[in-house]
Amino acid sequence: MKNCLLTLFIALFPLLFFAQDLEIKGETLNPSESINDGTITVTASGGVSPYTYRWSNQSTPLNSNKAIGLTEGVPYTVVVTDAAGATKTAVYSVETGAITEVFNGTMTPAVATLGAVLFWDPFAAIGVYDPVVYADVKQIGVPDWTNTVENKYVLKQWLKPEGAEVSKDVPIAIITDNAGKEITVTSLAQGKLKHLTAEGQTIYNSENKKHVIEQGAHFFAQVVYDSPVVLTHPNGDPITKPIPFIVIWLVIGAVFFTLRMGFINFRGFKHAIDLARGKYDDPSAPGQVTHFQALATAVSGTVGLGNIAGVAVAVSIGGAGATFWMIVCGLLGMSMKFVECTLGVKYRDILPDGRVFGGPMNYLRHGLEKRQMKGLGRVLAGLFAVLAVGASFGGGNMFQANQSFEQLAGQFPVLVGNGFWFGIVTALLVGVVIIGGISSIAKVTGKVVPIMASIYVVAALAVIIMNIQNIGPAFSAIYEGAFSPSALKGGVIGVLVVGFQRAAFSNEAGVGSAAIAHSTAKTNHPPSEGFVALLEPFIDTVVVCTLTALVLIFTGMHEVEGMAGAQLTSDAFGSQISWFPYVLALAVFLFAFSTMISLSYYGMRAWTYLFGKSRKIEFIYKMFFLVFVVIGSSVSLGAVLDFSDMMILAMSFPNVIGLYIMSKEVKIDLDAYIIKLKANLLYKKQDVNK
Secondary structure, three states, X not given: OHHHHHXXXXXXXXXXXXXXXXXXXXXXXXXXXXXXXXXXXXXXXXXXXXXXXXXXXXXXXXXXXXXXEEOOOOEEEEEEEOOOOOEEEEEEEOOOOOHHHHHHHHHHHHHHHHHHHHOOOHHHHOOOOOOEOEEEEEEEEOOOOOOOOOOEEEEEEEOOOOOOEEOOOOEEEEEEOOXXXXXXXXXXXXXXXXXXXXXXXXXXXXXXHHHHHOOOOOEEEEEEEEEEEEOEOOOOOEOEOXXXXXXXXXXXXXXXXXXXXXXXXXXXXXHHHHHHOOOOOOOOOOOOEOHHHHHHHHHHHHOOHHHHHHHHHHHHHHOOOHHHHHHHHHHHHHHHHHHHHHHHHHOOEEOOOOOEEOOHHHHHHHHHHOOOOHHHHHHHHHHHHXXXXXXXXXXXXXXXXXXXXXXXXXXXXXXXXXXXXXXXXXXXXXXXHHOOHHHHHHHXXXXXXXXXXXXXXXXXXXXXXXXXXXXXXXXXXXXXXXXXXXXXXXXXXXXXXXXXXXXXXXXXXXXXXXXXHHOOEOOOOXXXXXXXXXXXXXXXXXXXXXXXXXXXXXXXXXXXXXXXOHHHHHHHHHOOOOOHHHHHHHHHHHHHHHHHHXXXXXXXXXXXXXHOOOHHHHHHHHHHHHHHHHHHHHOOOOHHHHHHHHHHHHOHHHHHHHHHHHHXXXXXXXXXXXXXXXXXXXXXXXXXXX
């Protein structure tokens, strides 16, 4: 016994007396002037190997001592843990070089701060539910399966019985493809095996359209965990699916105004169509543009990249079921558009030279002042104006120019590296339009919007018709995905939130920007423009967004992993019409161009509210706007664009508060307007169809 203790002591003596403390050294690298390409490498010594590295950067794996793709100028934390449990924490930051890196690094914390407000989850904060994503089972599918595979897979033999306890990498089944090749499939996790397919049955057949559309058709087994497993990012942080406060804010508002206005979104739809067609256009009415031109201008500000890229993200995250909730939210948003655009016309100012100044700045200030809330009105109007100016320069300008250039350069290689000249040309085109004011903007959007929307809608319908045999499985996938989605999609609440989020962000109901465009309409009756405005979310979300989602689902592209955004939508169209990605790239440019000219007007009206209504002040804003077009096209500004894009959503806070306060006034005006309409007391064109 003494000899054993002596041997053990001799073996441990070096570890006890000569073991070094855990130490780490870090090295940073800024390889170029491009943003977000910083690298930090840490070297651990001492302690007991192996080491794990927990980075604050969520995309860096626990076993990696090197973090890449980092934002320059932003501090990153790494916690190194050795095999004995000793830890060492260090903070490193990649030095900035180019001015773009300085801007990006400075704005990243601002994005995080604004995001913490917009995407804060009040339900999780008070403990109503746990936003952490858990997995009850691990799905086992055909190895290396993709949605484009053309093959047939049959389950030949189970190697483990139903209910068997299996470990990771243990063979569980043999499957065969249509060439008779045998494939041995191993378990991807530890737990209890559940058979989803019987021996001799087909797992997946690419010729079966139901399989192509059905979510997860290639799965044939599950491993049920003994207890739910927390899904994590590569760095070990748990994955969460929160319910963002901004979505709650907008959706509750949409529901409230739908009820408060007596479902005006449905009962006013026919009259809205008549107004947009010009049936009630009074040429002598005050204003600058027709009902249709105001609608086209407002639609051009919302129909854009979000309808192409954003929907692809929503469907890839939330599955086919997100489409259903997207439509529901779009329908509800129609009522909120009605309220804000009615107020936009009611509280507008028309100068002697014919220029119109309207929108949330006016009704927040003067509408609340009328209710003895002068101080609150001034604060809300000022906050809205500041946010609107920032949003127009960023989300409505630089972001659009940047993303349209990226999309076009992806299809036309000659543009690569020529972002500056693309920006110059785009700025000239935008300048030609916006220098002429709202009348010029309305004329252009009145032509561009119908053209670009028609191209996109026709192409989408063509893809759907080419895959019309998939209509049953597609709508089945949407229904099942909306009401009984898998836990990995976040359950019903998760899919609902994804759908509502995409719709709210796309149609911008409650943001207030559209009220600026609609306030210029020629009308003597404010509710008439509210009726026209309610068509906006219908066109943007119920029509365009839904068509994008259906194209993705009908072609099976909603099953693609590792790809999202505009490229996914482009591939979906390209899978059916080989040359259409080129047309889509041009459509993206038109979407972006029309959004820029519309947002320039929104921003200009907010600018003049802050700095004065003279034409000189307007001209200064327009010059700034055109400069930012060039900057957005030629420089990647990362977090700067993200921050300014978020400002669009932030505009909804002051706006919706005002809408709640003035909702009674709008309801009274609506009831009075309906009485006049039924009594045939409104101006009405005769023989409008002749």
